[in-house]
Amino acid sequence: MxxxxxxxxxxxxxxxxxxxxxxxxxxxxxxxxxxxxxxxxxxxxxxxxxxxxxxxxxxxxxxxxxxxxxxxxxxxxxxxxxxxxxxxxxxxxxxxxxxxxxxxxxxxxxxxxxxxxxxxxxxxxxxxxxxxxxxxxxxxxxxxxxxxxxxxxxxxxxxxxxxxxxxxxxxxxxxxxxxxxxxxxxxxxxxxxxxxxxxxxxxxxxSNPGHSLRLCKRLLREGQHMRLDSLLELSAAYQSLAHHTQDHHEAVSAFVEKRKPDYLDK
CATH class of the missing domain: 3.90.226.10 (2-enoyl-CoA Hydratase; Chain A, domain 1)
Known part of the structure; x- marks a missing residue:
């Protein structure tokens, strides 16, 4: 078949x-x-x-x-x-x-x-x-x-x-x-x-950075069965990772410079 x-x-x-x-x-x-x-x-x-x-x-x-x-x-x-x-x-x-x-x-x-x-x-x-x-x-x-x-x-x-x-x-x-x-x-x-x-x-x-899409989806999934305080802890951990990606810095720079971002999934 x-x-x-x-x-x-x-x-x-x-x-x-x-x-x-x-x-x-x-x-x-x-x-x-x-x-x-x-x-x-x-x-x-x-x-x-x-x-x-x-x-x-x-x-x-x-x-x-x-x-x-x-x-x-x-x-x-x-x-x-x-x-x-x-x-x-x-x-x-x-x-x-x-x-x-x-x-x-x-x-x-x-x-x-x-x-x-x-x-x-x-x-x-x-x-x-x-x-x-x-x-x-x-x-x-x-x-x-x-x-x-x-x-x-x-x-x-x-x-x-x-x-x-x-x-x-x-x-x-x-x-x-x-x-x-x-x-x-x-x-x-x-x-x-x-x-x-x-x-x-x-x-x-x-059109959005791949890493933030994946982390965001995981938070939505985990939020279905976690307490709020536990989800906030996980959100803080994920956010600290996201803040240190090249794509986050590129997104902020593109916003400030009023241009289209160029993401590298890094």
């Missing part, structure tokens, strides 16, 4: 397209999972990368798990309960951990339905933009299962417990307009302009 992820790099922006449109980009094989994990590991080492855009080719963003495999108890859905538990732990659950630990900002450009694990994948990203054709469903309950890849942790932190409960308990899909009203996405675009809007946002992010 062809690679699941198409990866393009330009000016610090990494554009990643899920490219199995015939399955609506269903995320269900060990190989697909490994591609995500390997990509995140590579980007953590790549100091030139500043922002990532994740989208899907074809009509869907990601249709989640392959229901045909569930029906046949095949692939990642095979085995007894103990085997299945380990398949989840050693398989798809590696994706939220890998993306969560990724230091650069991640934008989801949701071009179509994001269903089940597809919605959870969008929620793993820092910012979500949606096409008017997008649909979102935390649909596990309709298949008699539960969110197995972090959705029960991710979704409530984005839209709150009551709305996450409605989506999780009913399995109902919501359209892009409701997703915007509920705070699940930050912007709704036409299908034709989605990627240009995502690219524009990525360019604004990538």
């Amino acid at each position: 062809s690679p699941f992820l198409q990866i393009e790099r330009e000016d610090g922006i990494v554009t990643v397209r899920m490219d199995h449109p015939d399955t609506r980009n269903a995320l269900t094989t060990p190989e697909q999972i490994q591609e995500f994990v390997d990509l995140c590991a590579e980007l953590r080492r790549d100091r030139s990368a500043r922002v990532m855009i994740l989208t899907g080719n074809g009509s869907a963003f990601c249709a989640g798990g392959n229901v045909k495999d569930m029906h046949e108890r095949a692939g990642i859905f095979a085995g007894d309960p103990y085997e299945l538990r380990n398949t989840y732990r050693d398989g798809i659950q590696r994706i939220p951990l890998a993306i969560y630990e990724l230091d650069i900002p991640v934008i989801a450009a949701v071009n179509g339905p994001a269903i089940g694990a597809g919605l959870d994948l969008a929620c793993m990203c820092d910012i979500r933009l949606a096409s008017t054709t997008a649909l979102f469903a935390e649909s596990f309950v309709r298949l008699g299962i539960v969110p197995g890849d972090g959705g029960a942790w991710l979704l409530p932190r984005i839209i709150g417990i009551p709305k996450a409960s409605i989506m999780s308990f009913t399995g109902d899909a919501i359209d892009a307009a409701k997703a915007l009203a509920w705070g699940l996405v930050e912007q709704v675009c036409t299908h034709q302009t989605l990627m240009s809007e995502a690219r524009s946002l990525a360019e604004r992010i990538a």
